[in-house]
Structures are given as C-alpha cells and as structure tokens.
Amino acid sequence: xxxxxxxxxxxxxxxxxxxxxxxxxxxxxxxxxxxxxxxxxxxxxxxxxxxxxxxxxxxxxxxxxxxxxxxxxxxxxxxxxxxxxxxxxxxxxxxxxxxxxxxxxxxxxxxxxxxxxxxxxxxxxxxxxxxxxxxxxxxxxxxxxxxxxxxxxxxxxxxxxxxxxxxxxxxxxxxxxxxxxxxxxxxxxxxxxxxxxxxxxxxxxxxxxxxxxxxxxxxxxxxxxxxxxxxxxxxxxxxxxxxxxxxxxxxxxxxxxxxxxxxxxxxxxxxxxxxxxxxxxxxxxxxxxxxxxxxxxxxxxxxxxxxxxxxxxxxxxxxxxxxxxxxxxxxxxxxxxxxxxxxxxxxxxxxxxxxxxxxxxxxxxxxxxxxxxxxxxxxxxxxxxxxxxxxxxxxxxxxxxxxxxxxxxxxxxxxxxxxxxxxxxxxxxxxxxxxxxxxxxxxxxxxxxxxxxxxxxxxxxxxxxxxxxxxxxxxxxxxxxxxxxxxxxxxxxxxxxxxxxxxxxxxxxxxxxxxxxxxxxxxxxxxxxxxxxxxxxxxxxxxxxxxxxxx
Ligand code: UDP
Numbered sequence: 026x027x028x029x030x031x032x033x034x035x036x037x038x039x040x041x042x043x044x045x046x047x048x049x050x051x052x053x054x055x056x057x058x059x060x061x062x063x064x065x066x067x068x069x070x071x072x073x074x075x076x077x078x079x080x081x082x083x084x085x086x087x088x089x090x091x092x093x094x095x096x097x098x099x100x101x102x103x104x105x106x107x108x109x110x111x112x113x114x115x116x117x118x119x120x121x122x123x124x125x126x127x128x129x130x131x132x133x134x135x136x137x138x139x140x141x142x143x144x145x146x147x148x149x150x151x152x153x154x155x156x157x158x159x160x161x162x163x164x165x166x167x168x169x170x171x172x173x174x175x176x177x178x179x180x181x182x183x184x185x186x187x188x189x190x191x192x193x194x195x196x197x198x199x200x201x202x203x204x205x206x207x208x209x210x211x212x213x214x215x216x217x218x219x220x221x222x223x224x225x226x227x228x229x230x231x232x233x234x235x236x237x238x239x240x241x242x243x244x245x246x247x248x249x250x251x252x253x254x255x256x257x258x259x260x261x262x263x264x265x266x267x268x269x270x271x272x273x274x275x276x277x278x279x280x281x282x283x284x285x286x287x288x289x290x291x292x293x294x295x296x297x298x299x300x301x302x303x304x305x306x307x308x309x310x311x312x313x314x315x316x317x318x319x320x321x322x323x324x325x326x327x328x329x330x331x332x333x334x335x336x337x338x339x340x341x342x343x344x345x346x347x348x349x350x351x352x353x354x355x356x357x358x359x360x361x362x363x364x365x366x367x368x369x370x371x372x373x374x375x376x377x378x379x380x381x382x383x384x385x386x387x388x389x390x391x392x393x394x395x396x397x398x399x400x401x402x403x404x405x406x407x408x409x410x411x412x413x414x415x416x417x418x419x420x421x422x423x424x425x426x427x428x429x430x431x432x433x434x435x436x437x438x439x440x441x442x443x444x445x446x447x448x449x450x451x452x453x454x455x456x457x458x459x460x461x462x463x464x465x466x467x468x469x470x471x472x473x474x475x476x477x478x479x480x481x482x483x484x485x486x487x488x489x490x491x492x493x494x495x496x497x498x499x500x501x502x503x504x505x506x507x508x509x510x511x512x513x514x515x516x517x518x519x520x521x522x523x524x525x526x527x528x529x530x531x532x533x534x535x536x537x538x539x540x541x542x543x544x545x546x547x548x549x550x551x552x553x554x555x556x557x558x559x560x561x562x563x564x565x566x567x568x569x570x571x572x573x574x575x576x
Contacts, residue, residue: 037132040132040212040214041124041130043067044067044069044080044121044124044130044212045082045121045122045124046082046083046084046121047066047067047082047083047084047085048067048079048080048081048082048083048084048085048121049065049066049067049068049069049078049079049080049081049085049087050065050066050067050084050085050086051063051064051065051066051068051079051086051087051088052064052086052088053088053089053100053101055101055219058098058099058100058101058102058108058113059101059102059107059108059222060222061100061101061102061219062101062162062165062166062217062218062219062220062221063100063101063217063218063219064166064215064216064217065213065215065216065217065218066214066215067080067212067213067214068116068139068212068213068216068218069130069210069211069212069213070204070210070211070212070213071209071210072204072205072207072208072209072210072211073209074117075201076116076117077114077115077116077117078116078117078118078119078210079116079117079118079119080118080119080120080121080123080124081118081119081120081121082120082121085121095115096115098110098113099113099114099115100113100114100115100116101113101114101218101219102114102219102220102222103139103140103141103178103179103218103219103220104140104141104142104143104154104155104179104220105143105153105154105155105158105220105221105222105225106143106154106229106231107222107225107228108232109143109231112141112143112179114218114219127210128208128209128210129208129210130208130210130211130212131207131208131210131211131212132211132212132214133174133207133211133212133213133214133216134214135172135173135174135196135214136168136169136170136172136173136174136214136215136216136217137173137174137175137176137213137215137216137217138159138162138163138169138173138174138175138176138216138217139176139178139213139216139217139218139219140155140159140162140175140176140177140178140218140219140220141177141178141179142154142155142177142179142181142184142190143155143179145177145179145181145183145184145185145186145187145190146181146184146185146186147330148186148306148330148331148333148334149330149332149333149359150330151186151189151190151333152333152336153225153226153227153333153359154225155190155220156189156190156193156251156255157224157225157248157251158220158221158222158223158224158225159175159190159193159220160193160224160251160254161221161223161224161247161251162217162219162220162221163193163194165221166217168215169217170194171194171195172194172195172196173194173196174194174196174197174198174199175190175193175194175196175198175199176198176199176201176204176216177190177198177199177200177201178201179201180200180201180202181200182200182202183200186311188311189255189311192255192258192259223242223243224242224243224247224248224251225238225243226238226241226243226359226362226363226366227358227359227362227363229419230417230418230419231418231419232418233418234356234416234417234418235356235357235359235419236356236358237358237362241362241366243366244366244367244368244369245340245366245367245368245369245370246368248336248363248366248369249368249369251336252319252336252337255315256315256319256337259311259312259315260312261312261315261316261319263319264320269300270299270300270322270464270465270466270467271299271300271301271302271320271321271322272293272294272297272299272300272301272302272321272322272323272324272325272465273301273302273303273304273317273318273321273323273324273325274286274289274290274293274301274302274303274304274325274326275303275304275305275314275318275324275325275326275331275332275334276303276304276305276326276327277305277326277327277329277331278305278307278308279307280394280395280443280445281327281328281329281349281442281443281444281445281446282327282445282446283327283347283445283446283447283448284385284445284446284447284448285447285448285450286303288448288450289325289448289450289453290302290303292450292453292454293323293325296454296457296458297322297323297461297464297465298464299322299323299464299465302317304317304318305331306331314334315334315337318334318335318337318338319337319338319339320339320467321338321339321342321467322342322343322464322465322466322467323342323343323344323345323461323465324338324342324343324344324345325345325347326345326346326347327346327347327348327349327446328346328347328348328349328352328354328357328360328442332344332346332359332360333359333360333363335360335363335364335371336363338371338467339467339468340369340370340371340467340468341370341371341372341466341467341468342371342372342465342467343371343372343373343374343457343460343461343465344360344364344371344372344373344374345374345375345376345453345457346360346361346373346374346375346376347376347377347378347446347448347453348375348376348377348378349377349378349384349441349442349444349445349446350377350378350379350380350381350383350384350441350444350446351384351411351412351413351414351441352377352413352414352441352442353377353413353414354375354376354377356414356416360373361373361375370468372460372461372465374456374457374459374460374461375456376448376452376453376456376457378446378447378448378449380449383446383447383448383449384444384445384446384447385444385445385446385447386409386440386444387440387443387444388405388409388440390443392436392439393439394439394443395436395439395440395441395442395443395444396440397436397437397440399436400436404436408436408437408440411437414435414437414438414441415437417435417437417438418435419434419435475560475561475564476507476511476560476564477560477564477565477566478505478507478508478516478557478558478559478560478564478566479505479506479507479508479558479566479567480505480557480558480566480567480568480569480570481502481503481504481505481518481538481556481557481558481566481569482502482503482504482505482506482569483502483503484500484501484502484554484556484569484570484572485500485501485502485572486498486499486500486501486552486554486572486574487499488574488575488576489576490548490549490576491548492548493548494547494548495543495548496543496546496547496548496550496576497541497542497543497546498522498541498542498543498546498552498554498574498576499539499540499541499542500520500539500540500541500542500554500556500572500574501538501539501540502518502538502539502556502569503538504516504538504558505558505566508558511560513560513561514560514561515560515561515562516536516558516559516560517534517535517536517558517559517562518534518535518536518537518538518556518557518558518559519532519533519534519535519556519557519558519559519565520532520533520535520540520554520555520556521533521553521554521555521556522542522545522546522552522553522554522555523552523553523554523555524547524550524551524552524553525550525551525552525553525573530553530555531544531545534559546576547576548576549575549576550575550576551573551574551575552573552574552575552576553571553572553573553574554571554572554573554574555568555569555571555572556568556569556572557569
C-alpha cells in the first residue's frame with residue numbers, strides 16, 4: 026500500500042504548486058457539528074503531530090467560517106455516534122507559505138473518506154455506527170465511489186470485523202497507524218470528513234439512558250438495500266424459493282451463555298416442526314452466518330451484538346431476544362428498534378428470565394466481564410439482591426483521551442449482562458406462541474412500500490344562506506393527481522372547517538369528493554376549509570391550500 030500511495034503523483038510539482046498557491050478548500054453541509062460533513066481539497070495531515078492541517082492562501086475557502094466556534098465543541102463528529110467528546114474532528118491552521126519549512130508532502134490521489142470507527146470489535150457497533158453510515162455517506166456524494174479509500178482515524182487496529190469494512194470499496198482501508206509509513210506530511214487531494222447519521226436508530230446512553238433515537242429517519246427499505254449490497258459482495262445469493270424452513274439459534278460461546286442450549290434447540294424444533302440449527306461468531310464464517318440467517322424463519326438469541334444480524338433476516342421472519350435475569354427488556358432495545366423499523370417487516374419477541382434459580386452469576390470475574398468483587402461488601406450485597414438493574418448511563422471515559430470502548434462501565438449492569446441463563450422452555454414457548462400462532466415463515470419478496478396521497482385538487486365551495494340564522498356550505502374537490510395511477514384499498518378525505526379567527530375546527534371524515542355542511546354553519550361568516558386525502562386509514566396526505574368560504 027505504501028508504495029501504491031507514495032508513488033509520485035502524475036505531476037508531483039503541479040500538485041505541490043497547487044497546494045502552495047490554492048491552499049486548502051473546504052465546503053461543508055450541515056448546520057451543527059453533529060450533522061456536518063465536509064468536503065476538502067488539499068486537506069493535509071501531519072503524522073508526527075497527529076493533526077489535520079488547513080493551509081491558508083489567496084484561494085482557500087472555509088465554509089462554514091466559524092471562527093472560534095469551530096472549537097465549541099468541534100467542527101464535526103468523526104463517527105456516527107452523536108456528540109461524543111472522543112470523536113471530534115478539527116484541524117490546525119497554517120499559512121501555505123509554511124510549507125517551505127515542512128516535510129515534503131506526500132499526496133493521496135484517491136478520493137478519501139476520513140472517519141472514526143466507534144467500536145470495531147462489537148458487531149452491533151460495526152453495523153450501526155460504521156458500515157451503514159459509511160455506505161450511505163458514500164451514496165450521498167457521487168465521487169465517493171468504489172474507487173474511494175476509507176481512512177480510519179480512531180487509532181484502533183484492524184479489529185475482528187475488518188473484512189466487512191473492506192467490502193465497502195475496492196481499495197484497502199487505511200488505519201491511522203499506517204499513515205506514518207506513508208510520510209510525515211500527507212495531503213489528501215480530495216476528501217470527505219465525517220459520517221452521515223441518517224441511518225442510525227439507537228443512542229447508547231451517554232447523556233440519557235440508552236434507547237431508540239428521538240427522530241429515526243431510516244426505514245427497512247434502506248436497511249435492506251444495504252444488506253442486499255453486502256450480500257452481493259459476500260457472494261451470498263438470496264434463495265428465492267428456499268426448499269426447507271428452519272430456525273437459527275445464534276449462540277454465544279464465551280459469556281452470557283444459554284446453559285441448556287441443546288434442550289432449547291430440541292424444544293424449538295419440536296414445537297414449530299422445523300429444523301433448528303445453531304451458529305456462532307466463533308464457529309462460523311461471516312458469509313455462512315449471513316447465508317443461514319437470510320433464509321431463516323426465526324432467529325433466537327441472547328441479548329447481544331450478534332443480534333444485529335437480524336438485519337439479514339427475510340421479511341416476515343421472527344426475532345426472539347432472550348434477556349438474562351434482572352435485565353428489563355424495555356430498557357435495552359437496539360434490536361427491538363431495528364426489527365420494528367417501518368418496512369423492516371420482522372416480528373419481534375422478547376423473553377426475560379425472571380427466575381433467580383435459573384441464573385448463574387460470576388461475581389469473581391474481572392470487573393469488565395461483570396465481576397463485582399472489587400466493590401465494597403454492602404454494594405455487592407445490594408447488587409446480588411436487586412431484582413432489576415436500574416436505568417443507567419453508559420459512562421464516558423472520565424480521563425478523556427482514547428475512546429472508551431463500551432461495554433458501559435456500570436458494574437451492576439455488567440454483572441447482570443454477563444450472567445449465564447438456563448432458559449425456562451415452557452415459559453419461552455408460551456411467549457413466542459402469543460405472537461407466532463402458526464408456523465413462522467418468511468414472506469415472499471414483494472415490494473410493499475406504502476405510498477402517500479398527493480394534495481386534493483380544485484377545491485371549491487359554495488354557500489347557501491337561508492334566512493338570517495341558517496346556512497349551508499357545499500364543498501367539492503378532485504382526487505389527488507397520483508391516485509389515478511394507484512390501486513388503493515380505501516380512499517377517504519378529511520375535512521376541517523374552521524371559523525375565521527377561532528382556534529377550534531370541526532373535523533369530518535368523508536368518502537366522497539363533495540359534501541354539504543350544515544351543522545354549525547352560520548350565515549355571513551368566513552370559514553377556512555382544510556382538506557386532505559387519506560389512503561387505507563393511516564396514510565395521511567398533505568392538506569391542500571386552505572379554502573376561504575364566505576356564507
Ligand atoms: N461475542 C460473541 N460471543 C460471546 C461473547 C461476545 O460472539 O460469547 C461478540 C458479540 O457479539 C460482540 C462482541 O463479541 O460482537 C463483544 O461482545 P460484548 O459482550 O462486549 O458486547 P454485547 O454483545 O453485549 O454488545
């Protein structure tokens with residue numbers, strides 16, 4: 026790689042002259058550091074100082090030009106985890122003339138995407154914080170194509186899932202450590218810095234206890250476009266008519282074990298009359314797991330990062346998440362949120378062990394594997410007695426510095442999260458049966474996106490006054506323009522009639538394109554009439570321009 030990159034730019038002197046004369050040019054999208062992505066020409070990086078450098082010259086551009094607000098707290102987030110103080114990006118500034126006194130720059134010819142991975146050893150983080158955001162950041166900017174190169178600046182080594190990152194472009198991603206081997210001063214000809222957060226659905230609890238993001242902007246469709254592309258690159262084909270239906274138990278082999286896994290598998294096979302197989306990250310290749318999961322009818326697993334693989338389940342499949350004792354399923358919902366994203370079309374079921382007899386705890390393990398022996402006796406006792414881990418934050422590293430890998434540093438949570446569980450089979454089957462009545466099976470691959478109506482058209486009103494106290498308002502309109510191209514099961518219209526100057530209105534749901542209103546209609550009054558179309562009861566269209574009607 027180093028040879029490939031250090032290879033003299035087709036015209037090194039021209040590139041150097043351009044850098045000295047034009048300096049760095051930056052134009053960003055986004056209004057805040059949390060939603061900003063910047064495109065640079067001639068952004069440089071000193072591998073000795075481990076700092077990015079912006080060179081000022083007569084032609085340099087810096088938009089937004091924030092002044093010192095660039096440090097409050099940062100220009101942008103380098104990872105898809107929002108506003109995490111270990112993930113901030115900034116640069117230092119120099120006049121381009123300083124280049125005379127600096128090491129000879131090495132130019133990076135590839136279009137670069139410069140980012141931080143958040144926690145590359147944890148599969149949930151790999152998909153949610155890195156792979157999906159990288160994929161859709163690349164979709165957003167057309168010069169980030171398959172020939173672009175990823176630069177991971179968080180400082181970690183490759184990690185166990187590096188092969189997945191390699192699928193995103195044809196060029197080998199480079200790590201911060203490797204940049205040193207390329208030169209002392211690197212200059213990226215064209216680069217993008219930062220990641221789109223538009224696909225993320227979960228916040229890990231750094232400022233408030235963990236839970237779904239407040240404003241989720243992704244649907245199952247975009248998730249499935251991503252998984253389709255990953256499967257193509259992994260050479261896993263979607264078997265349209267899979268011959269046999271089966272259940273996958275995704276097991277963990279190091280901790281948070283299912284102690285009676287054999288019994289569980291037999292019980293599932295018997296109850297649902299289906300082949301039941303186990304997979305684990307330790308014993309199967311990633312593509313084998315994807316191949317198996319992408320045709321499964323049901324995925325059963327302990328709570329944990331491996332459950333992010335439900336990304337690959339076919340529509341209509343069921344996800345069963347098992348929670349250890351004292352861990353409230355409602356407080357840890359990354360996989361529930363994923364499975365229930367609109368358009369994901371998965372059934373989600375949570376089961377919790379509520380029987381203390383069925384849990385095996387490890388108080389004497391190291392603290393990061395859930396041990397609590399380092400705590401004082403009273404605290405240990407309180408934790409042992411507690412029947413539910415209280416909601417908690419996922420603490421930041423108090424010293425700052427290197428990114429703290431989750432797991433969250435809460436001893437009670439870790440203690441309970443790393444218990445082993447003997448699954449109470451009848452209780453689990455009962456919970457699954459409440460949702461899965463017949464045989465679970467994946468749905469046929471049909472597009473079932475829901476479409477919204479457009480505005481109703483040509484709305485008109487006509488008033489009829491009868492004497493001094495009675496009046497009627499006849500309102501009519503035309504169907505939304507897109508309706509004539511659609512097959513919609515049920516089309517209704519919602520009409521609001523509001524007396525001018527009043528805060529309240531009368532709502533009506535109507536099935537025809539005209540109606541004469543007489544209730545509460547007064548003569549010599551101005552009414553505002555709002556009309557919108559509704560498909561299938563819940564797909565609400567936009568209101569047409571308000572109609573002014575005088576009686
Ligand atoms: N992991 C695994 N088997 C195990 C324990 C962990 O495959 O027995 C994987 C897990 O899926 C995740 C990573 O190792 O990708 C880190 O696991 P950890 O328990 O720290 O995180 P969690 O699963 O609770 O998010």
